[in-house]
Amino acid sequence: MKYMTEEAICQTTLHVESATLELGENGLTIRQRQKQFARQKSIEVRYFHVLWAQATTEQLTIHYAAERHKTLNAAKRVFQLLDQGTSSPRLQAWIQLLLDCAYGEAKARKHLKIYLNPFSGKGSAIKLYHRYAEPLFEAAQCRIDLHETRYSGHASRLVREDHEIDSWDAIVCCSGDGLPYEIINGIAQRDDAGHILRNVPIVQLPGGSGNAMCVNMFKTTSFSHAALYTLKGIRQPIDLMSVTQGDKRYISFLSQNVGLLAECDLDTESMRFLGGKRFAVGFLQRLFNPPVQINGENLHGLPDLRFGSVNDSLPDSWKREHHPTLGVFFAGQFPFVDAKSKVFPDARPDDGLVDIIIVDSGIGTWRLLQLFKRVPEGNHLAMHEVHHRKVSAYRVVPVRTHGAFSIDGERSSFQPFQVEVHPQLGMTLATPAGVEERYRSR
Numbered sequence: 001m002k003y004m005t006e007e008a009i010c011q012t013t014l015h016v017e018s019a020t021l022e023l024g025e026n027g028l029t030i031r032q033r034q035k036q037f038a039r040q041k042s043i044e045v046r047y048f049h050v051l052w053a054q055a056t057t058e059q060l061t062i063h064y065a066a067e068r069h070k071t072l073n074a075a076k077r078v079f080q081l082l083d084q085g086t087s088s089p090r091l092q093a094w095i096q097l098l099l100d101c102a103y104g105e106a107k108a109r110k111h112l113k114i115y116l117n118p119f120s121g122k123g124s125a126i127k128l129y130h131r132y133a134e135p136l137f138e139a140a141q142c143r144i145d146l147h148e149t150r151y152s153g154h155a156s157r158l159v160r161e162d163h164e165i166d167s168w169d170a171i172v173c174c175s176g177d178g179l180p181y182e183i184i185n186g187i188a189q190r191d192d193a194g195h196i197l198r199n200v201p202i203v204q205l206p207g208g209s210g211n212a213m214c215v216n217m218f219k220t221t222s223f224s225h226a227a228l229y230t231l232k233g234i235r236q237p238i239d240l241m242s243v244t245q246g247d248k249r250y251i252s253f254l255s256q257n258v259g260l261l262a263e264c265d266l267d268t269e270s271m272r273f274l275g276g277k278r279f280a281v282g283f284l285q286r287l288f289n290p291p292v293q294i295n296g297e298n299l300h301g302l303p304d305l306r307f308g309s310v311n312d313s314l315p316d317s318w319k320r321e322h323h324p325t326l327g328v329f330f331a332g333q334f335p336f337v338d339a340k341s342k343v344f345p346d347a348r349p350d351d352g353l354v355d356i357i358i359v360d361s362g363i364g365t366w367r368l369l370q371l372f373k374r375v376p377e378g379n380h381l382a383m384h385e386v387h388h389r390k391v392s393a394y395r396v397v398p399v400r401t402h403g404a405f406s407i408d409g410e411r412s413s414f415q416p417f418q419v420e421v422h423p424q425l426g427m428t429l430a431t432p433a434g435v436e437e438r439y440r441s442r
């Protein structure tokens with residue numbers, strides 16, 4: 001926008017009855033002409049916040065997300081047109097230019113399939129959705145198809161049977177990380193699994209206690225900002241991982257966790273009302289909660305396993321390690337496992353590798369607490385007790401018969417398992433470059 005011809009500058013300015021609307025470098029400036037005071041009052045709406053614009057024969061309406069107290073709300077301004085209205089090619093060109101600036105590479109008027117888990121996190125996902133996301137999606141003229149999940153496994157069944165799945169611009173999980181896991185594994189059972197996983201973005205609005213997908217991709221735990229990023233986000237491939245265990249195969253998008261930290265997470269699932277604090281409580285209190293049922297069978301539409309399954313003999317080229325007194329084994333492909341825990345600071349979601357950290361149980365309580373203290377900043381990798389690996393596949397064979405194992409935070413049976421990364425098998429939406437930095441502190 002910096003070096004415009006005179007004609008282009010002309011196209012960026014629109015005179016309406018009581019204001020002049022200017023398309024500038026970063027946003028739309030509305031200069032209100034207040035005759036009463038014989039002076040102009042102007043406001044700027046950043047392009048990133050502009051949701052939609054449309055004209056009738058008499059009026060121009062601009063919908064945008066207005067920020068107040070770190071929350072975005074749907075707002076609109078209506079202007080009386082001076083002449084011609086919709087029939088004016090100049091007005092149409094101006095609106096098109098505004099929408100091009102507002103959406104850039106992102107698709108406007110998205111078709112969104114929304115899944116709401118009424119029990120996620122503190123049980124407020126539905127309220128959050130209707131209060132903060134729906135008004136923005138409606139203002140942005142999205143086509144919305146919404147389902148509340150009625151039982152564990154419901155969303156899995158719905159995506160398996162969705163004949164229109166290919167037509168959604170995003171599947172939006174209004175939930176914690178359990179629902180995306182369930183949805184990905186539901187898609188994995190389709191004959192066209194590979195195609196759908198690679199092409200239909202799965203995003204998360206933060207309705208749970210962990211919300212790792214949202215934190216990593218949108219860099220926020222604000223519901224309304226995540227909704228705006230869903231509208232303005234651009235397609236971002238992510239790696240997915242196959243976990244084979246016995247004769248079953250699961251698809252993991254986030255993490256595999258064995259030992260102490262898995263126990264802390266799983267044993268506090270019934271404390272969702274505490275939100276993120278439940279992970280800390282888990283260190284002190286252990287309860288039992290039944291696992292989510294993911295089928296793990298009939299996965300014909302997925303890519304082949306390059307390294308075989310856990311039932312095959314280990315390839316000779318693999319490095320073997322013995323950890324007879326294992327305390328923590330945590331593997332993941334995103335930096336954050338929740339908003340406050342940067343467990344894998346070096347991880348990249350699309351590099352074909354999974355990061356692993358291993359800590360011996362002999363670390364001692366004092367050093368373990370030091371480690372927990374460092375995790376929010378991701379400084380724990382510097383501790384000599386923390387062993388860090390980056391691999392494309394691994395196998396874990398427990399020496400004990402009892403223990404905790406979770407895939408993406410969901411309890412799985414404690415037996416040998418093998419993991420391999422499928423580079424860029426998944427798709428999500430991420431904030432466009434540049435926006436991320438401005439919102440880093442949220």
Ligand SMILES: Nc1ncnc2c1ncn2[C@@H]1O[C@H](COP(=O)(O)OP(=O)(O)OP(=O)(O)O)[C@@H](O)[C@H]1O
Nearest residue numbers: 120121149150151175176177178179208209210211
């Ligand atoms: N209506 C429902 N009744 C019972 N369970 C459900 C229902 N809908 C979804 N579920 C299950 O609840 C599990 C947990 O949900 P989800 O991850 O969305 O929230 P959360 O566990 O609170 O968040 P986090 O994973 O961040 O802790 C999911 O695995 C899903 O299978």
